[in-house]
Amino acid sequence: MLYVVIGPPAAGKSTWCREHARPGDIVIDYDRIALALNPDRDPDSHDHPNTIKTVTKAARQAAIDKALTLAHQCDVFIIHSTPSAQLLARYRTAGADIVTIDPGKAVVMERAKAERPWWMHGAIKKWYDQQDDQPQQTRRSEPRTAKRRRTTVERGYGQQHRKLREALAPTVRAGKAVCWRCQERIHPTEPWDLGHDDHDRRKYRGPEHVTCNRAAGARSSGRHRKSSGPKPRSREW
Numbered sequence: 454m455l456y457v458v459i460g461p462p463a464a465g466k467s468t469w470c471r472e473h474a475r476p477g478d479i480v481i482d483y484d485r486i487a488l489a490l491n492p493d494r495d496p497d498s499h500d501h502p503n504t505i506k507t508v509t510k511a512a513r514q515a516a517i518d519k520a521l522t523l524a525h526q527c528d529v530f531i532i533h534s535t536p537s538a539q540l541l542a543r544y545r546t547a548g549a550d551i552v553t554i555d556p557g558k559a560v561v562m563e564r565a566k567a568e569r570p571w572w573m574h575g576a577i578k579k580w581y582d583q584q585d586d587q588p589q590q591t592r593r594s595e596p597r598t599a600k601r602r603r604t605t606v607e608r609g610y611g612q613q614h615r616k617l618r619e620a621l622a623p624t625v626r627a628g629k630a631v632c633w634r635c636q637e638r639i640h641p642t643e644p645w646d647l648g649h650d651d652h653d654r655r656k657y658r659g660p661e662h663v664t665c666n667r668a669a670g671a672r673s674s675g676r677h678r679k680s681s682g683p684k685p686r687s688r689e690w
Contacts, residue, residue: 455524457544458532460554461580463564470530478528481516500570525646548667633659
């Protein structure tokens, strides 16, 4: 599963990810990458030289690009304070759950005063100003209550799943794979899932687009599907 964690500076985004991620999950955190590149800095520092910022930005983007292809194998947490509308659309296309961590402006400003560089106050003010322009119903002001997440095997992503993906990967890379759900071609460079049977997650139907997989999951959570497979449709490619 892909989680994009947004919110103002000093809101607690890194803490939320640490509390929810498990061994084997991926957490992409700009500050942690910057500290790894500049080990002489204070481990609690949020102020980095321009050279470190440049390399960190490139490393972070490379990590995001790769992690998006692995969200079917583990949980991926991307900390992104203020993503653009275009980036949010890309994350949602990849099936992301957008999580907003916002304990309130007063709390954030107090934390920033004690823990962050002076210029961070301007970034916080800018974040809240931008939120005022968005519909209130799209925001979540409190972190979600932690729930026990099912294991990889419980979710149908155990050893059998991994072996089948490995066997199908050459077909996908060759551009010969077809999404079993929509019957359209899967492009060799786009993320893909190994689709489960809609009624029995112990069975696998074949490769499918990430968007098809997520859409099917959303439908099945709301109502019982009337059929276990797609209606064939013609294609030309």
